[in-house]
Amino acid sequence: GQQVMQIPQYQHVQEGEDFTTYCNSSTTLSNIQWYKQRPGGHPVFLIQLVKSGEVKKQKRLTFQFGEAKKNSSLHITATQTTDVGTYFCAGLYGGSQGNLIFGKGTKLSVKP
Amino acid sequence: DTEVTQTPKHLVMGMTNKKSLKCEQHMGHRAMYWYKQKAKKPPELMFVYSYEKLSINESVPSRFSPECPNSSLLNLHLHALQPEDSALYLCASSQGRRQGTGELFFGEGSRLTVL
Numbered sequence: 001g002q003q004v005m006q007i008p009q010y011q012h013v014q015e016g017e018d019f020t021t022y023c024n025s026s027t028t029l030s031n032i033q034w035y036k037q038r039p040g041g042h043p044v045f046l047i048q049l050v051k052s053g054e055v056k057k058q059k060r061l062t063f064q065f066g067e068a069k070k071n072s073s074l075h076i077t078a079t080q081t082t083d084v085g086t087y088f089c090a091g092l093y094g095g096s097q098g099n100l101i102f103g104k105g106t107k108l109s110v111k112p
Numbered sequence: 113d114t115e116v117t118q119t120p121k122h123l124v125m126g127m128t129n130k131k132s133l134k135c136e137q138h139m140g141h142r143a144m145y146w147y148k149q150k151a152k153k154p155p156e157l158m159f160v161y162s163y164e165k166l167s168i169n170e171s172v173p174s175r176f177s178p179e180c181p182n183s184s185l186l187n188l189h190l191h192a193l194q195p196e197d198s199a200l201y202l203c204a205s206s207q208g209r210r211q212g213t214g215e216l217f218f219g220e221g222s223r224l225t226v227l
Contacts, residue, residue, distance in 0.1 A: 030212070102154035
């Protein structure tokens with residue numbers, strides 16, 4: 001079935017260190033979205049990637065979509081305590097209804 | 113502040129109770145969604161309404177009954193729930209009529225506990 005694999009499940013970093021989470025699909029995605037969920041909060045949209053090889057930046061966050069549109073990554077440079085939360089990717093598979101599948105998420109903790 | 117409003121924020125109910133979760137958005141979005149999220153898990157799609165019509169029902173048990181009275185409102189009626197139904201229920205909306213074609217705006221969720 002369609003599923004989006006996301007790794008790692010957990011990441012503990014020292015403040016100032018970099019962080020990366022990866023998502024992978026066995027089949028081509030129409031697009032991929034990234035969400036952040038703070039502890040006790042709700043998912044908040046970060047970005048959507050649509051084009052093959054697309055790279056987008058938001059301040060310290062860099063998002064990439066693979067050339068084959070099967071994988072994506074989120075990289076945070078110089079983490080801060082405000083980056084704490086769970087980061088989910090969500091891949092869209094084609095079809096008339098569309099099928100948005102969430103990865104299991106990567107929980108980031110940052111030690112000051 | 114979220115632009116999708118959910119009530120109540122917390123709900124405790126017994127297995128024989130009937131309750132409803134409510135969701136409202138005033139962004140003019142034509143697609144609205146119910147997701148269920150268990151602890152340490154990703155959101156799991158339950159229902160999609162597109163232009164006030166139910167377009168996706170992800171094989172959800174009949175004890176969950178969605179309703180879309182108009183384009184701004186979405187309800188989830190709960191009846192005879194089980195303890196394993198305890199979870200965070202998230203409402204979301206999107207401008208596009210198809211899920212995943214644009215940003216999902218999530219509400220803060222209704223945390224449900226079934227005793």
